[in-house]
Amino acid sequence: MRALSDILSNMIQTAELIKTLTNAVGLSGNESQIHELIKTLFAPLVDEVSVSKVGSVIGVKWGGAPLRNAPRAKRLMLAAHVDEIGMMVTGIEKGFLRVARVGGTDPRILLGQRVLVHPVGRDADASGPIPGLIASRPPHVLPADKRDKVVGIDDLFVDVGLTAAQAARDIQVGDLVSFDIETVRLRGDLFTGKSMDDRASVATMIVCLDELQRLKHSWDVVAVATAGEETSFAGATTSAYGIQPDAAIAIDVTFADQHDDSSHLELGKGPAIAIGPNYHPKMGKRLMDLAKKLDMSYQVEPDIGGGTDAWPIQVSRSGVPTALISLPLRYMHSPVETVNVKDVERVGRLMAHFAADLAEEI
Ligand SMILES: [Zn+2]
Numbered sequence: 001m002r003a004l005s006d007i008l009s010n011m012i013q014t015a016e017l018i019k020t021l022t023n024a025v026g027l028s029g030n031e032s033q034i035h036e037l038i039k040t041l042f043a044p045l046v047d048e049v050s051v052s053k054v055g056s057v058i059g060v061k062w063g064g065a066p067l068r069n070a071p072r073a074k075r076l077m078l079a080a081h082v083d084e085i086g087m088m089v090t091g092i093e094k095g096f097l098r099v100a101r102v103g104g105t106d107p108r109i110l111l112g113q114r115v116l117v118h119p120v121g122r123d124a125d126a127s128g129p130i131p132g133l134i135a136s137r138p139p140h141v142l143p144a145d146k147r148d149k150v151v152g153i154d155d156l157f158v159d160v161g162l163t164a165a166q167a168a169r170d171i172q173v174g175d176l177v178s179f180d181i182e183t184v185r186l187r188g189d190l191f192t193g194k195s196m197d198d199r200a201s202v203a204t205m206i207v208c209l210d211e212l213q214r215l216k217h218s219w220d221v222v223a224v225a226t227a228g229e230e231t232s233f234a235g236a237t238t239s240a241y242g243i244q245p246d247a248a249i250a251i252d253v254t255f256a257d258q259h260d261d262s263s264h265l266e267l268g269k270g271p272a273i274a275i276g277p278n279y280h281p282k283m284g285k286r287l288m289d290l291a292k293k294l295d296m297s298y299q300v301e302p303d304i305g306g307g308t309d310a311w312p313i314q315v316s317r318s319g320v321p322t323a324l325i326s327l328p329l330r331y332m333h334s335p336v337e338t339v340n341v342k343d344v345e346r347v348g349r350l351m352a353h354f355a356a357d358l359a360e361e362i
Contacts, residue, residue: 014345017041017206018191021199022183025129027176028083028103028230030120031055038082038202038225045209046223052242055227056235057082061209064218074219076355077245077320078208079236079309080201080252081229084194085333087177089117089158095167097132097158099177103230106333108150110134113335114180115158117171130170131180132160179335189268189340196337198229200327200344201251207348208355215356219246229309236309240316247283247358248322249351250310253339254301256328265328268340270297271347274324278306278314283323290353296346301326325350 021041026034035051042049042059049059063073085103092098097117101107116129135158136151158177160167183193191200205223212221222243226235229252240248254272257263265272273287291298303324314322325347330338 010345014203014207015185015191015341017203018196018200018339018341018344019183019193021202022193022195024199025116025118025178026082026084027086027118027178028228029232030176031083031227033118034082041206042209042223045206045213052227052235052239054234054238056239057225058239058243059209059223061212061221061223063220064216074246074358075243076219076221076358077240077243077248077313078205078221078223078351079226079239079248079250079313080205080224081198081227081235081309082202082225083227083230083235084178084197084199085230086179087115089171089173089175089177091173092167092171093157095160095162095164097160097167097171097177099153099156099158101153102176104333107153109334110153110156111136111151115177116180117158117160118176118178119172120174120176125170129178130160130162132158132177135159181335186338189342190338191341192336192338194335194337196329196339197253197332198251200329200339201253201347203344204251204325204327204347204351207345208351211349211352212355215352217356217358219355219358221355226309233309233312237312237316240313240320244317245313245320248310248313248320249283249354250308250313250322250324251347251351252308252310252324252326253329253332253337254326255332256330258330265299265301265326267328267330267338268342269299269328270343271350272299272301272326272328274301274303274310274326276303276306278303278310279323280314280321283321286357287323287325287350287354290357291350294350294353296350298346298350299328
């Protein structure tokens with residue numbers, strides 16, 4: 001039985017982990033801004049850390065000695081995507097920026113957001129990314145029939161407070177735009193901010209690696225903070241190919257119950273374990289049996305459609321037995337994505353015990 005003080009200090013650490021990961025910036029396809037942070041978080045917990053050519057960060061924690069006659073230890077790949085949704089500058093007009101969505105950014109929530117503009121392919125100047133805000137014409141001057149309507153992205157612009165000449169000097173088409181919002185704790189165990197999808201899942205991998213320091217495991221555990229999930233699946237596709245895992249778990253977020261939408265999955269009720277054509281039935285069953293053994297609450301998510309890193313991993317080379325564990329989340333693809341810190345801890349713990357339980361065969 002762990003002491004209450006240990007549990008509380010762990011909660012604080014996980015809370016800090018979630019905040020640190022989600023306050024950092026790494027837009028889909030250009031994750032380099034967040035590489036150092038992920039490397040720093042992985043480093044004390046793994047034996048090797050590297051960054052792949054497409055921008056995934058890979059941490060390997062070696063297992064025990066390979067089984068007799070086995071050419072190498074078996075490998076369990078964990079994959080949570082490190083990239084986040086946002087916008088890209090598509091035009092500069094009189095100093096104002098036009099933008100398009102990168103990934104599935106919710107187009108209804110853009111007006112009034114504060115943002116940061118990040119240079120791509122060149123260094124930011126000493127003062128860092130350029131702050132801006134997403135604006136539109138005030139309601140007073142809009143025709144009556146437009147006052148209550150959502151303003152589409154084509155009618156919005158980013159005001160960075162620069163003159164046309166300054167904007168032309170400091171900003172280029174292709175620069176990336178992130179939400180400028182800090183993660184906060186609501187009352188209770190909920191945290192809200194941008195990029196919980198999928199940095200809260202990156203946090204679960206770190207919780208898992210931390211838990212593994214106190215467990216024995218014979219398989220290598222390869223934690224991959226994958227690049228490009230929101231746009232290209234480049235990170236999961238290439239990492240699975242390179243790592244050649246013997247089994248894999250993708251971790252992503254899923255739709256939780258909220259006041260205007262009913263889902264049978266709820267915040268705070270534990271990991272959602274997927275069942276469906278993208279997932280190996282034995283992997284799902286093992287995870288559920290293990291959750292029961294650990295006395296951990298879990299949920300079951302029937303998922304016919306897929307759409308996560310689990311898919312490119314499952315079909316890599318000649319196929320990989322793959323599971324998907326989802327973190328319930330409210331308000332997906334907005335700057336107020338909300339998760340429960342206890343779910344983050346449970347997912348991490350479940351994966352660590354799964355890794356420790358692996359023997360020769362799945
Ligand atoms: Zn995601």
